[in-house]
Amino acid sequence: MSIFVDETTKVIYQGLTGSQGSYYGRLNKEYGTQVVAGTHPKKAGTDVNGVPIYANVAEAVEATGATASCIFIPAAGVRGAVMEAAEGGVKFVVAVTEGVPAHDEAIFYNQLKRDYPDVQLLGPNCPGIISPGKCNIGITAGHIAKPGGPVGIVSRSGTLTYQALYELKQKDIGVTTCVGIGGDPVPGTSFIDCLEAFEADSETKAIMMIGEIGGSAEEEAAEYIKDNVTKPVSSYIAGVTAPPGKKMGHAGAIVSGGKGTAKAKMEALEAAGVRVGNNPTEAGELMAEIVASL
C-alpha cells in the first residue's frame, strides 16, 4: 500500500501548457502516473503531448474523473489555482510552485480547512509526492526510488528527500510513499498528517522524517510520535550550524528569537524515541539498521 496517491490516482496538471508543467507532466506520465488532463482558460480543446486541455479543473474532473491535481502555475496565480482545484472537485492538490506569498498561503490553508475539509493540499514549494512504482506527482526523479516498502518518508527539503530515497535504494530498501511537504511557513500537509497516514498504512513498517531549522513543526511531530506512532522512526534535521537570523534558502528555514534551532528539534525527537542521525548518510544507516531488525 501507499499513502495519499497510488496507481489509480488520476491527475490534472494546472499549468501543463507552461514549460515546467509540460516537462514534469511528461516525466510523470512516463513514470506511469495517470496524467489525464491539463487546464488553461484559453486553450481548452488542445492537447500537450497527447494530454487533453480543459478550460478549468471542474470541466477536467467532469470529463476524466480525476481526483488529484498538480499546480505548476506562477506564484501570483497559486492562490486562485488552489481554490479552483478544490472547487473543481479534486481531493488531493500538489502545489509545486515556489515563491508564494505567506499571506496567500495563510488564506488558502484556512479557506480549505473551513470550506473543503476533505481536500488535502501538499505544498506549496514542495517537490511533490511519489509512491514508487505507482504514481509520481511533481519533480522527484522517479528512478532513484525503489518500489515496495517498508519505509515511508516525509521531508521538508527537496534534495535531501532525493538523497534519502537514493541512500535507501543503494541499500536495497524500498519505499511505500515519499512525501515532500516543502519548506514554506504554511505547508498544506504537515509532518503529523503524514505520520498519521504512515502509521495507518499496513505496508509501511518504519518512517524516515527529514526536517530543517525554523518553526516548530518538528517539535510538534515529536509530541505526536510519542503519543501516536508505534512504528520506528529515524530522522535528520538540517541546519545544526545555521546562524540565527539568516534565511537558509527556504522561506521557513530561519532561526529567529532563539526558536526553531536544530538542536531543540533533535532533542525533542530523541525524547520521543526517534533515532536521529547527524547527517543524511547517518540517518540512512540508522534506517537500514531499523529495517534489518524488523
Place this chain on the structure above:
Amino acid sequence: MDLFEYQGKQFFAEYGMPTSPGKIAFTIEEAIQAAEELGTPVMVKAQVHTGGRGKAGGVKFAATIEDVREHATNIVGLDIKGHTVGRVWIEKASDIAEEYYASFTLDRSAKKHLGMLSKEGGVEIETVAEENPDAIAKIWVDPVDGLSEEQCKAWVEAANLPSEAFGGTVDILMKLYEAYTEGDADLVEINPLILTPEGKVHVLDAKVTLDGNSVFRHKSYEQYDETQTRDERETAAHAKGLQYVGLEGSVGVIANGAGLAMSTVDVINQVGGKPANFLDIGGGANADVMAGALEVINNDPNVKAIFINIFGGITRGEEVANGILEAMKRVAIESPIVIRLDGTNADEGRAILEPNLSDKLLMETTMLDAARTAVQLAQ
C-alpha cells in the same frame, strides 16, 4: 526584507497611522539641516537592521542644534552589533506619558495571524513574555475573516490600557492589521506605541519585515532591495540571483538545493572545519549557474578550499560534470576543489571528471569524505 525604522514609519503612514515628522540624514551636516528644518528638540536615531540601538548609544535626545551635532557625530559610523550606522533619522521629539507594545506576525503552529498587545512597552517583548507573560494580550486572527473592530476592541480591553488610550489604540491596531495583510508583511511591530500627555496614541518606533515573495504585487518594494544589509559577497551573489549566505570560515560551499546546502555546511562543521558560506544553486547545476557560483566563492579572500556537493535528481550526472568542467574553464579558480557527485548517472558523471582530476580538482564518493578532504585542504 527588513525595513529601516524610517521606512517602516513611512510605510505605516501610508496606512493612516500617526507618526512624527522627520527627515533622513546620511551626514552630520544633513542631520543638522534636518533638525533646523524640523525645529528642536529632536531625536537622533541610528538606522540599522538590528535591535538594541538605544543601549549601544544609537538613539539620543537633542535639545539644541549643538546637541544634534554632537550626537550625529557620535552615531554616524557607529558599530551596533556588527552593523555600521550609515544614516540617521532626525525626528521631532515627543512627550511620553506611557509606552505600549503592539505587533502582528504569523503563528506558524496555529496557521493564524497572531496579534500581541502589551501595556509594558519600550522594552523587548521577549523580556516581558518571560517576566510577566500576563501583561501580553494575544489575539489569533483568521486570515480569511480578517480582524473585526469588535474583536479588536475586546483585545484592547484585555490589555488593560487606560481608558484615554482606548480609542486611539483600536484605530491604530485596525490600520496596523491592514498594513500587515495588504502590505504582505512577515512582521509589523510598534515598540513603543505611546500615549502622550495630551492623550494621543502615537507610533514612536517601527519594525517591519516584508515578504520578499510578494514583490510581484508591490512594485514599490524594489526600493527596499538596495537597503538590505548584505556583505560584499552577498551583494555579488544576489546580483547573480544566487541563494547565498556569507559565513566566517574557509571552506567555500556550493550545493544544489537548500536542504543539501544546509546539510553541507553542517557536515563541514562536524568534521572540524568552518564553512565560508551557504550557497544553493538550485536543481539544474548547469555551466552558467556553476560559473557564477564559483566566481562569487573565488572572490572571497577567506576561502582556501571549495566543496561542490551535487546530488543529481532529474539533472543527470554527466550534465553536472560537464557543467563543472565548463565553469572551471571560465573562472580562474585559486583554491582546490573537492567534488562529491551522487544520484542519477553519478558513475557517468564521475567518469567525465576522472581524467581532469589533479591536486586542484579532487573527487570523493561520499559527502563525509569530501568534507574531510576539503577541510584538510583548507588548513
